[in-house]
Amino acid sequence: MSLFITFEGIEGSGKSTQIPLLAQKLRDLHHPVIVTREPGGCPLADRIRRLLLCPDQEPMAPEAELMLYMAARAQHMREVILPALVKNIIVLCDRFSDATTAYQGIARGLDTAFIENINRFVTSGRRPDLTLLFDLPAEEGLRRSRRRNQDCGIETDRLERESLDFHRRVREGYLRLAAGDPERFRTLDASLPVAAVSAAVAAAVLPFLS
Numbered sequence: 627m628s629l630f631i632t633f634e635g636i637e638g639s640g641k642s643t644q645i646p647l648l649a650q651k652l653r654d655l656h657h658p659v660i661v662t663r664e665p666g667g668c669p670l671a672d673r674i675r676r677l678l679l680c681p682d683q684e685p686m687a688p689e690a691e692l693m694l695y696m697a698a699r700a701q702h703m704r705e706v707i708l709p710a711l712v713k714n715i716i717v718l719c720d721r722f723s724d725a726t727t728a729y730q731g732i733a734r735g736l737d738t739a740f741i742e743n744i745n746r747f748v749t750s751g752r753r754p755d756l757t758l759l760f761d762l763p764a765e766e767g768l769r770r771s772r773r774r775n776q777d778c779g780i781e782t783d784r785l786e787r788e789s790l791d792f793h794r795r796v797r798e799g800y801l802r803l804a805a806g807d808p809e810r811f812r813t814l815d816a817s818l819p820v821a822a823v824s825a826a827v828a829a830a831v832l833p834f835l836s
């Protein structure tokens with residue numbers, strides 16, 4: 627069985643908290659699973675990730691930013707995701723194509739139809755079977771991600787430095803994408819406690835397990 631699940635949502639919405647919890651539940655059920663993330667997931671794409679998230683550089687042109695995300699995705703898809711799916715390994719991916727449509731398209735204002743075309747090109751047309759959208763007000767997401775960065779001594783990245791208004795547009799963008807593709811998306815209330823969100827994730831995934 628090939629199953630490709632993506633985790634989407636604004637900064638601090640709990641994607642990276644929930645992925646290992648789901649991975650463990652799937653492994654307990656004896657399903658082979660890999661966990662990966664974007665941008666990144668393989669050496670070339672990780673190098674591009676550092677370019678994308680590093681705050682100490684000249685302002686990045688939105689068109690350059692878009693193409694870096696797409697280049698990273700192309701390599702990640704070919705090197706990691708497609709080979710795993712061929713082997714019937716369940717792929718859990720922290721952010722994917724919808725993030726590019728929401729951030730670079732809807733929030734930054736680049737042409738979303740153009741972005742979706744390039745997404746099709748770099749993914750060989752393989753779409754996620756299920757996309758979990760962790761929905762949360764932007765204020766709360768940023769509050770959580772700032773606290774996490776302080777607690778872990780992580781420097782705030784280039785996208786976290788964007789305005790509250792930008793993150794509100796990202797959230798609205800994601801909700802619009804989910805409304806336009808209800809077959810693939812499940813929108814979850816990410817403001818609930820971790821255990822409640824985790825139960826909602828498991829309930830959304832269960833029907834996809836054969």
Ligand SMILES: Nc1ncnc2c1ncn2[C@@H]1O[C@H](COP(=O)(O)OP(=O)(O)OP(=O)(O)O)[C@@H](O)[C@H]1O
Nearest residue numbers: 636637638639640641642643770771774818819820
């Ligand atoms: N349901 C929750 N309730 C309260 N705090 C949470 C919840 N889920 C995650 N957190 C906390 O919020 C912070 C951000 O969570 P996490 O890193 O999982 O978000 P993320 O969606 O991966 O963010 P990013 O997009 O920045 O990677 C972490 O400190 C985490 O412990």
Ligand SMILES: [Mg+2]
Nearest residue numbers: 641642643720
């Ligand atoms: Mg994360």
